[in-house]
Amino acid sequence: MDPESQAFSAEPDRVLGNALRALLDRPGEAEFVATVMAGAAAAGVGSPRAVLGRWARVAVAGLVLAAVGSALAVLTTPPAEPGFAVDTEWVAAATGSTAAAALFTSENPPDATLLYASDELN
Amino acid sequence: MSGAPNREAAGSREDDEPALVARALAGDRTALGILVTRFAAPVRRLACAILRDADEAEDAAQDGVLQALIKLDRYDPTRPFGPWLMRIVANAAIDRRRRRAVRDTSELDEALVGGGPLPDVEVDRLALRQRLAMALDKLPQRYRIAVVLFDVEGYSQAEIAEILGVAPGTVRSAVFHARRRLRRWLEDWKEDWKKEGAGGS
Numbered sequence: 001m002d003p004e005s006q007a008f009s010a011e012p013d014r015v016l017g018n019a020l021r022a023l024l025d026r027p028g029e030a031e032f033v034a035t036v037m038a039g040a041a042a043a044g045v046g047s048p049r050a051v052l053g054r055w056a057r058v059a060v061a062g063l064v065l066a067a068v069g070s071a072l073a074v075l076t077t078p079p080a081e082p083g084f085a086v087d088t089e090w091v092a093a094a095t096g097s098t099a100a101a102a103l104f105t106s107e108n109p110p111d112a113t114l115l116y117a118s119d120e121l122n
Numbered sequence: 123m124s125g126a127p128n129r130e131a132a133g134s135r136e137d138d139e140p141a142l143v144a145r146a147l148a149g150d151r152t153a154l155g156i157l158v159t160r161f162a163a164p165v166r167r168l169a170c171a172i173l174r175d176a177d178e179a180e181d182a183a184q185d186g187v188l189q190a191l192i193k194l195d196r197y198d199p200t201r202p203f204g205p206w207l208m209r210i211v212a213n214a215a216i217d218r219r220r221r222r223a224v225r226d227t228s229e230l231d232e233a234l235v236g237g238g239p240l241p242d243v244e245v246d247r248l249a250l251r252q253r254l255a256m257a258l259d260k261l262p263q264r265y266r267i268a269v270v271l272f273d274v275e276g277y278s279q280a281e282i283a284e285i286l287g288v289a290p291g292t293v294r295s296a297v298f299h300a301r302r303r304l305r306r307w308l309e310d311w312k313e314d315w316k317k318e319g320a321g322g323s
Contacts (some may be wrong), residue, residue: 008298010279016304017273023254024167024270026176029159032166032184036158037151045294046149 140199147194158187161204164275165211169268172215182218186211205277207283212267219263250308257307261300268293269300277318 040046092098145153164279169183170176190197190210197206258266271277272293279297283290 008294012273012276013301014273015303019250019254019308020171020258020270021274022168023258024170024274025163026166026170026180028180029162029166032157032162032180033155036162036187036191037155039184040154040158040191043188043192045185045191045194046146046151046154079286092247104322116306 129147139203143194143197143199143203146191154191157203158191161187161207164204165207167274168208168211168267168270169215171258171266172212172263174255177242178218178222179215182215183211185218186214189214202281205284208271208277209287210276212285232320253308254304257304260307261303264288264292264298265300265303268296269304272297272303 028083088098091100130152139157142153142157146157165183165187166179168188170179173179175180187207190207197203261269264286268282271285272279272284277285279290279293282293282297284294
């Protein structure tokens with residue numbers, strides 16, 4: 001058989017594979033497993049602390065995401081329309097007076113001179 | 123997935139690996155032990171193929187598996203566990219090979235060649251093993267890894283490409299050339315062996 005002429009086979013070559021496996025296999029698998037498991041225990045793999053730590057990381061990440069989301073929501077929400085505009089219209093419609101509307105809906109205290117002026121008229 | 127003996131034996135067991143990982147992450151030592159035991163032989167063979175030194179390979183395989191276990195929470199359970207683990211072990215072995223001068227690989231088979239006269243069949247087997255070891259040593263590292271993962275461990279070209287971080291076409295080429303060289307060396311050896319046998323008798 002001329003190896004040069006062989007096309008690539010997508011199937012594993014079992015003869016070559018078995019020969020290589022026999023070459024690479026070594027005893028001591030149980031010791032290997034024991035050493036790795038001891039190392040994993042020493043490193044805290046799967047320990048309650050590691051499990052809690054992982055959940056804590058998830059919780060912290062969730063909180064950070066929630067905080068960022070809230071901040072973005074606040075920053076991107078357009079400012080609300082001034083509430084008194086509607087009230088002004090309502091009061092004006094109800095009283096037929098824009099002065100009354102200004103008096104009721106103003107954020108500033110009423111101008112006392114207006115009251116005195118009213119008394120003087122009476 | 124390809125049908126190499128190793129993967130056939132593993133068969134449907136691979137399906138439970140994400141569940142085993144989840145159990146291991148939740149603190150189940152038995153699940154962790156099953157995973158380590160299942161992959162002990164393949165990772166040791168891979169490290170040995172890369173380093174060609176028994177002691178170095180053992181250390182590299184242990185380091186690689188431990189690294190994988192420590193970052194087990196980064197494993198994506200929607201993907202096969204084997205290639206993920208093998209990639210970490212391969213990188214650990216390659217890093218070790220880069221860092222340290224590799225000792226004479228002949229010590230790998232020292233125990234086999236020493237020790238007095240052996241029956242003919244045994245001598246033949248050991249000679250073939252020696253020849254294969256030498257042939258494997260002469261292969262470029264990528265060829266060695268590719269042919270071992272494909273023909274020994276039964277990983278697909280796509281999985282090996284993921285392990286090595288190369289294109290599947292590169293894996294195909296590496297396996298092809300590795301096989302061709304190994305077969306050629308082994309054929310040459312068989313011819314020499316036959317001639318020596320005929321001359322000696």
